[in-house]
Amino acid sequence: xxxxxSYKKQEKVIVCLFLFVPLLFLIVFTFLPALYxxxxxxxxxxxxSGVKKWVGLANYIEIFKNPDYFKPLLNSLYYxxxxxxxxxxxxxxxxxxxxxIKGKSIFKALYFFPFLxxxxxxxxxxxxxFRPDGTLDxxxxxxxxGGFIQQWLGNSKIINFSLAGVSIWRYIGLNFIxxxxxxxxxxxxxxxxxxxxxxxxxxxxxxxxxxxxRSIMELNFILTISGAISVFEIPYIMTSGANGSSxxxxxxxxxxxxxxxxxxxxAMAMVVLVIVGIATIIQNRFFKEAE
Amino acid sequence: xxxxxxxxxxxxxTITSILKYASLILAAIIVIVPLLVVLFGAFKPLKEFSISGxxxxxxxxxxxxxxxxxxxxxxxxxxxxTVIIMAVSLTGTIIFGAMVAYVLNRxxxxxxxxxxxxxxxxxxxxxxxxxxxxxxxINFLGLYGKLGAPIVLYLGADVMSLYIMLLFMESISVSxxxxxxxxxxxxxxxxxxxxxxxxxxxxxxVAIIRGVAIYNDFYxxxxxxxxxxKRTLSxxxxxxxxPYGGQWNIICAGIIxxxxxxxxxxxxxxxxxYSGFVNGSVK
Numbered sequence: 378x379x380x381x382x383s384y385k386k387q388e389k390v391i392v393c394l395f396l397f398v399p400l401l402f403l404i405v406f407t408f409l410p411a412l413y414x415x416x417x418x419x420x421x422x423x424x425x426s427g428v429k430k431w432v433g434l435a436n437y438i439e440i441f442k443n444p445d446y447f448k449p450l451l452n453s454l455y456y457x458x459x460x461x462x463x464x465x466x467x468x469x470x471x472x473x474x475x476x477x478i479k480g481k482s483i484f485k486a487l488y489f490f491p492f493l494x495x496x497x498x499x500x501x502x503x504x505x506x507f508r509p510d511g512t513l514d515x516x517x518x519x520x521x522x523g524g525f526i527q528q529w530l531g532n533s534k535i536i537n538f539s540l541a542g543v544s545i546w547r548y549i550g551l552n553f554i555x556x557x558x559x560x561x562x563x564x565x566x567x568x569x570x571x572x573x574x575x576x577x578x579x580x581x582x583x584x585x586x587x588x589x590x591r592s593i594m595e596l597n598f599i600l601t602i603s604g605a606i607s608v609f610e611i612p613y614i615m616t617s618g619a620n621g622s623s624x625x626x627x628x629x630x631x632x633x634x635x636x637x638x639x640x641x642x643x644a645m646a647m648v649v650l651v652i653v654g655i656a657t658i659i660q661n662r663f664f665k666e667a668e
Numbered sequence: 669x670x671x672x673x674x675x676x677x678x679x680x681x682t683i684t685s686i687l688k689y690a691s692l693i694l695a696a697i698i699v700i701v702p703l704l705v706v707l708f709g710a711f712k713p714l715k716e717f718s719i720s721g722x723x724x725x726x727x728x729x730x731x732x733x734x735x736x737x738x739x740x741x742x743x744x745x746x747x748x749x750t751v752i753i754m755a756v757s758l759t760g761t762i763i764f765g766a767m768v769a770y771v772l773n774r775x776x777x778x779x780x781x782x783x784x785x786x787x788x789x790x791x792x793x794x795x796x797x798x799x800x801x802x803x804x805x806i807n808f809l810g811l812y813g814k815l816g817a818p819i820v821l822y823l824g825a826d827v828m829s830l831y832i833m834l835l836f837m838e839s840i841s842v843s844x845x846x847x848x849x850x851x852x853x854x855x856x857x858x859x860x861x862x863x864x865x866x867x868x869x870x871x872x873x874v875a876i877i878r879g880v881a882i883y884n885d886f887y888x889x890x891x892x893x894x895x896x897x898k899r900t901l902s903x904x905x906x907x908x909x910x911p912y913g914g915q916w917n918i919i920c921a922g923i924i925x926x927x928x929x930x931x932x933x934x935x936x937x938x939x940x941x942y943s944g945f946v947n948g949s950v951k
Contacts, residue, residue: 387855392777395767400783402764406802406824407790414801424804470695473688486938487696493930493941495884497905498923502702504909505709505916512705515722546698551945558946578684609796610886614906626796633800634891646797654792661788 411650417643424639436644446632446645449623452537453605456624459541460601464594466545467552471590472582475560485557492550500614503543504530533621540612540622547611548604552597559590599660603653625649709920710734717917733921741912741922745897746904753815753889753900754882757822761829761878762871769833770863774845790827799891806892817892818900822882829874832948836870837863873944876937883930901926 382390418436420429440446470488474481491499506512507529514526529539563585571581609626612618618627626649633642709717710733711726720726737743772784802821803812811817840863848858864871886902893899899907905922912918934941 384849384855388775389777391855391859392771392775395771396783399764399768400786402820402824403786403790405805406821407793407798408786410798410802410805411793413804414798417801466695469691473692476688478688478692484692484696485942486934487699489942490931490934491699492945493880493884493934495902495905495926495930496886497902498926501905501909501919501923502706505706505920506702510722512702512722515705516701519723546702551949554942555946555949558942603794607794607796614886629797629800634803639800642800646800649794649797650792653794657792 414643414646414650417640418647419644420640422639423637424633425637429640432640436641437648439641440645440648446628446641447625449618449628450606450625452622452624453608455537455541456544456608457601457605459545460605461598463545463549464552464597464601467549468556468587468590468594470553471556471560472586474557475586476578485554488553489550491547492554494547496547496610497614499543499547500611503539503546503611504615507539530616530622531620536616536620536622540615543611543615544608555593555597556590559593560586563589596660599656603656606649606652606656706920706923709917710924712917714915714917733917734925736918737908737922737925741908741918742896742899742904743901743922743925746899746901749815749889749893749898750883750900750902753818753822754879756819757882758875758879760819760823761826762874764823765826765829765833765874766864766867766871767859768830769837769867770859773834773837774842787827787830790825793825795821795825796887799887803891812892813895813898815893815898818882818885818888821888821892822878822885826878828948829878832873832877833867833870835947836867840866872940873947876941876944877948880930 417429419431419433421432421435422429470484474484478484504511509528509531513529514523517523517525527535530536567585568581571585576584607626608624609630612622612624613627613630616622618624618631625645629642629645629649632638632645705722708724708726709722711728711730712720713730713732716727716730768787772780806812806817806821809820811820844862844866845858848862853861884902885900886906889898889900889903890906893903905926908919908922912922
């Protein structure tokens with residue numbers, strides 16, 4: 378069928394044919410929802426009645442006036458600081474594994490493995506870990522530090538630290554493996570030259586290794602921001618946002634689906650979209666510069 | 669003098685070495701212990717589980733918990749649904765990605781920049797939050813409660829696959845296409861017989877990254893597939909907390925079961941997985 382057409386004509390047919398369905402999917406399931414959500418953020422609606430009442434900016438005002446809505450946004454700070462710590466630890470482990478070490482591939486596999494695990498499984502593992510008389514309490518007892526036992530998921534002053542810790546455990550593997558890749562791509566001649574000049578281990582890290590991962594560091598720093606804003610799965614599964622562990626996205630999901638305030642939920646979702654959007658744009662800028 | 673210096677250096681070297689290994693082993697313990705305790709728990713019958721310490725090694729290799737989790741817990745159904753969703757979404761994502769990447773990389777046409785921009789723009793839209801509105805669209809299309817819902821969403825909101833494919837397309841020389849054209853091959857022939865086979869590494873990367881993401885996804889099936897017989901592995905395991913809340917030995921078995929495929933694939937394809945994720949996240 379195609380053979381009879383000239384290449385110019387074939388090209389036109391193929392361009393249309395190959396783009397049509399994928400673009401249709403992209404529009405219907407990515408852009409349409411975003412636009413529709415923007416519109417819904419100005420109405421009051423329970424999600425199923427025929428009446429959508431136009432309320433203008435009332436939903437947005439509600440978010441920033443009512444502490445129930447904006448307070449969970451502050452919990453993002455725990456995950457942001459946790460995320461920075463995660464970058465530092467991942468870099469440290471990558472530097473260590475780049476030196477002469479026995480059992481390198483085993484360590485590498487171990488540190489990366491949690492990243493591949495199912496989020497529900499990770500959440501349950503850590504409910505088991507933190508629950509009273511669970512893994513952590515048992516370890517503390519064995520070490521003779523029973524006095525330090527806390528309500529890890531019950532105390533509202535501690536819960537966010539516990540959850541941010543789980544987040545580090547789950548995601549550090551990716552940072553680690555990316556850093557390791559970047560560090561290993563530093564040419565051995567540079568290192569040899571530094572050795573000849575009598576550079577110490579510390580100096581080599583500071584002046585050779587760190588600059589080699591700089592752009593990736595910056596990229597990940599931005600990702601940490603948008604990641605901290607959109608935290609959802611771990612606290613939702615582990616605590617359903619109880620004991621002061623709610624996040625902005627949990628609050629959004631509950632507002633829209635549990636309390637059926639679709640308009641308000643949409644406005645909250647728009648706030649996340651804008652913050653993540655800005656972070657992503659900055660990230661792309663950084664990335665382009667690095668190129 | 670020289671000797672003293674040498675000993676000092678040696679001592680310093682030994683200390684750094686010890687510190688290095690101490691850090692590495694500590695990190696390894698932090699990774700392993702939470703998992704190991706769950707593995708131990710999965711092999712303990714309820715009675716042993718209740719009286720033994722969490723860190724105690726199980727007395728026997730009791731498999732009853734796994735049977736309960738798999739059969740009564742509904743993990744069979746979960747596995748079936750997960751496999752269907754993964755098979756269709758991955759095939760679709762790979763075909764979509766390859767087609768779009770081929771067209772965008774090889775041909776010049778009006779609106780090309782707009783399309784590239786659209787895919788770039790799609791990266792700005794966080795999936796978790798737009799579900800508030802996506803939900804209405806899925807409902808409107810009559811897909812709510814059907815396996816089709818997660819499938820179309822995984823296909824329609826995936827930019828990563830295209831980027832990986834585009835990157836690999838650049839490395840496939842245009843001279844291959846031109847040679848085939850001289851022989852009179854049609855463009856579909858070139859795509860299916862020349863481009864697709866050459867895209868194999870990209871296809872593997874996409875299959876790994878997207879496969880892991882879809883297998884592990886909780887939120888989409890949780891939102892769109894509430895029926896018991898439509899649950900995926902993730903949502904099945906999530907529901908364990910209710911009926912098995914008092915039987916953590918069974919929850920532990922469920923956790924281990926869901927981790928088995930991941931572990932097997934990781935151990936057998938380690939190299940591809942590392943490079944897949946490194947390429948996928950940096951580029």
